[in-house]
Amino acid sequence: MIGKQQHSNESVNHNAKKFGQGVEDQELLNFLLRSLVRGEDRIRLEATGLACHSDLHTGVCVSNRPVRIDTHTLKIYASFNRDMPQAIRIIQPYARKGDATAMSFVSPVQILEGNFSPPACEYTHNVPAVVFSSGGFTGNLFHEFNEVIIPLFLMSRCFQSRLQFIVTDFQLGFVGKYIRILSHLSHYGTVNPALNGSVHCFPGAVVGLHYHGNLALNATGIPGGYSMLDFKKFLKESYNLKKVKLSEKERPVLILVSRPITRTFLNEREMVKMMEELGFEVVVATPRKMSDLDKFSVLLSSCSVMVGAHGAGLTNALFLPTRAVLVQVVPLGLDWVSTNYFGRPAAEMGLNYIEYKIKPEESSLLSVYGRDHPVITSPASVFLKGYKAARAVYIDRQNMSVDIVRFRVTLVKALGLLGRSATLLEESVF
Numbered sequence: 001m002i003g004k005q006q007h008s009n010e011s012v013n014h015n016a017k018k019f020g021q022g023v024e025d026q027e028l029l030n031f032l033l034r035s036l037v038r039g040e041d042r043i044r045l046e047a048t049g050l051a052c053h054s055d056l057h058t059g060v061c062v063s064n065r066p067v068r069i070d071t072h073t074l075k076i077y078a079s080f081n082r083d084m085p086q087a088i089r090i091i092q093p094y095a096r097k098g099d100a101t102a103m104s105f106v107s108p109v110q111i112l113e114g115n116f117s118p119p120a121c122e123y124t125h126n127v128p129a130v131v132f133s134s135g136g137f138t139g140n141l142f143h144e145f146n147e148v149i150i151p152l153f154l155m156s157r158c159f160q161s162r163l164q165f166i167v168t169d170f171q172l173g174f175v176g177k178y179i180r181i182l183s184h185l186s187h188y189g190t191v192n193p194a195l196n197g198s199v200h201c202f203p204g205a206v207v208g209l210h211y212h213g214n215l216a217l218n219a220t221g222i223p224g225g226y227s228m229l230d231f232k233k234f235l236k237e238s239y240n241l242k243k244v245k246l247s248e249k250e251r252p253v254l255i256l257v258s259r260p261i262t263r264t265f266l267n268e269r270e271m272v273k274m275m276e277e278l279g280f281e282v283v284v285a286t287p288r289k290m291s292d293l294d295k296f297s298v299l300l301s302s303c304s305v306m307v308g309a310h311g312a313g314l315t316n317a318l319f320l321p322t323r324a325v326l327v328q329v330v331p332l333g334l335d336w337v338s339t340n341y342f343g344r345p346a347a348e349m350g351l352n353y354i355e356y357k358i359k360p361e362e363s364s365l366l367s368v369y370g371r372d373h374p375v376i377t378s379p380a381s382v383f384l385k386g387y388k389a390a391r392a393v394y395i396d397r398q399n400m401s402v403d404i405v406r407f408r409v410t411l412v413k414a415l416g417l418l419g420r421s422a423t424l425l426e427e428s429v430f
Contacts, residue, residue: 026203029128032158033064033204050078050113052089056098057211059091061111067205068118069129072197074168076111076131076207077118084114093168094133095147095211102147105135107168109207121201127162127188128204130155135169141290142215142312142341144174149181151209153231154217156185164202165190177293184238215315215345228348235318239294241301244321252418254280254411255300257308257316260287263331265309266364266401274404278411278422280305290316305414309400310338317342322350325414329356329402332363333379333394352417356402356410364399 034042037051041062045051049065068077089111096102109131112118132152137143156163163186167175170192175182182190191200212218217228235241246252254275258268265271268284275282283299290296290313300306300319307327308314317326326346330338338355346353360366360376369375375382375393383390412422 025126029204030064033062033128033206035158036062036155036206049080050111052091052111053210054097058095058208059093059097060206060208060210061089061091062207063205066201066203067129068121069131069166069200069202069205070119070198071166071191071193071200074107074109074193076109076205077116078111078113079116079118081113082115086112086114086116088112091207092133093131093208094136095151095209096136096143097211099137102136102143105137105169106133107135109168111207119199122198123200125164125188125200125202127164127202128159128206129164129166129200129202130186131166131168131205131207132209133169134167134171134174138171138174140312141315144178145315145318146215147211148174148209149178150215150217150231151211152185153181153234154212154226155206155209157226157234161185161187164188164200166193166200167191168193170194180238180294181235184234214341215318216348228345229322229350232318232322232349235297236301239297239301239319241297241319244302246302246304246321246324246418249302249304251279251281252304252415252420253283253299253302254305254307255283255285255303255316257290257306257311257313258284258286259309259311259313262396262398263309263311264399265329266399267404270404271402271407274408275307275411278408278415279420280411285313285316287313304418305411307411310334310342314342317346317349317351320349320351323352323418325352325354325417327354327356327410327414329400330358331394331398331400332358332360332365332376333382333390333398352414354410354414354417356407358400359403362400362403364401365393365397368397 034045037045041051041053045062045064050061050063052061063078065080090108092103092106092108094106136147165186167190175190217226217231272282297319300316301321303320303324305325305327306317306320309329310331314328328338328342343353343355365375382393415422
């Protein structure tokens, strides 16, 4: 079974290298687009030229026949079966379909099938289109990678940069921030429908992106069978990051993710002092420092340990070198989300992972609610009232004062995972 999968992967990648030389490559394009669908969807694609998949998180349509995309109206004309009755499918091309709040920021795209009269082509392309939204929860690093960047990599990689992106709900900040990634995935740039309201003709198209889980890649459902390590390699190539041997650095670099508003470390200065006493070269990563991904990715690529409270900033772990240590400080009541959003993905990233769970005495909630309140004694009962009620308490109103002595033990463990001795490091500092 493994051998068969490897053969299939090699076929996709080998053929993709030849694609994009002209419309005469339609047979090859059919092969690549067909690789994006499975089972009944593949049968439907081969029979009709259009297949759409829908589940809790995802709405995706694939066409392996020529389409016309009116970027002004966000209508896609799949009028290759003129004998069929008219039908309209609506796709919101963002990989978080089950979240009504996120989808309220995502414009719908209409796919018109059957006996429609399509408008004339104004621009003709010889590579397929991939249509996705930069709306939703973009602006939050976790959601940018989780719902756009990782799904886009998985959908696009097999085309070897020979495709055209059409970005609905175009956010200039998002496109500018990730221009290295977007230009590495496509040699043809991005189309902003708001500025380019015209009719584009493509030999095929993909509308929407597949969601694979929290910072996850479902290798069995991906053309090419890519893993999280493949994605990290792609990031290194995109940002031109050099391979760093952590063992060769005299002092290990520790990045402390600093949160100024919620889930803030109230005794951050004391934490930094203790870290430096252990022998770490400490970098306090403020939101401003992290916002420049071009520069911050270079720093991350040479980092031995990253420490942070549960939150979007931990998504930067994607840039950490293999066998680095991610230390997640788990606020009171956030055990499940911490483990599932960052703990489990860390292993797939090739990282060592440690959780430091906050005790009631370390949480600001103790002084607000008192020791015997259900917020302190039974977080599960608060979550039973609904996510919004729990979020208002544990995510939006909680800060932490870390027990320095107890947390020091956690960092000594991190040093051990790096093959270093805290005693030797302390001696080298003093």
